[in-house]
Amino acid sequence: MKIAIIDYGAGNIQSIKFAIKRLGYEAVLSKDAKEIAAADKVIFPGVGEAGTAMRMLRATGLDKIIPQLEQPVLGICLGMQLMCExxxxxxxxxxxxxxxxVKKFNIGVKVPxxxxxxxxxxxxxxxxxxxxGEYVYLVHSYYVPECEDEIARxxxxxxxxSALHRDNFYGVQFHPEKSSTTGEKILKNFLAL
Structure with a gap:
């Protein structure tokens, strides 16, 4: 199975790569549109600020490629948020x-x-x-309000x-690669889609 992790300068890519390796697979880091399109599964990570991350996607043309992908795609954290409108x-x-x-938490809770x-x-x-009710690991100041694409809350x-799905696209606000056995199960399930 070919697994591509989108490399656009805004991700905790190594921890995702190690998590995939623990499941018995190899993943390639790529910013090459053809290589990403040819993968069986695509992971779209993200850590950082939305505006900067979108500028990096636009600079590489990946903003046009990602929405056209037809294989299962998993957005993680900022990756999921960038897949929103x-x-x-x-x-x-x-x-x-x-x-x-995507909205900012402003309801009297500790942010992030x-x-x-x-x-x-x-x-x-x-x-x-x-x-x-299982636990997952999160780091974020912005969130997606409940919506029609919701598959977890x-x-x-x-x-x-905290998770979204539409067509072949999935997104999780949490970090499966840092969420112990629960995150491992979720990554395994994604690779089995």
Whole structure:
């Protein structure tokens, strides 16, 4: 199986690569459109600021490539947020894959949310053998309000969509590569899609 991790300068790419390797697979880091399009599975990571990350995607033309991919694609953290229509972070237009906007936490909770929190309302084969209410690891100041593409939910002062799905595109707000055995199951399920 060919697994491509999109390399656009905004990701915790090595930890994802190691997590894939622990599952018995090799992943290539790539910014090459043809190599990404030829992969069986694509992972779209992201750590950092939305506006800067979108500028990097546009500079490489990946902003046009990603929405056209037909194989399973998994956006992680900022990767998932960039797959939405708009982010309040830097007033940034996203890729428009998920029909949702990204909002800043402003409800009296500590920002960023850093650490372990539960996922519930699991509605996808991405969560096969994951128990309702299991813990995952999150680091974020912005969130996706509950929306039609939601396949998992988390409560942090407000219920928000912590995982999304539309067509061949999946997104998780949490970091599966840092979420112990739960995250390992989710990555394994993604690779089995």
């Amino acid at each position: 708009h982010s309040e972070e830097g007033d940034t237009s996203g890729l428009g894959i998920f029909k949702a906007d 949310q850093i650490g372990w929190n539960r996922i519930s309302n699991l509605e996808s084969s991405l969560f096969n053998s994951v128990v309702e 988390t409560d942090y002062g407000v219920n928000y969509s």
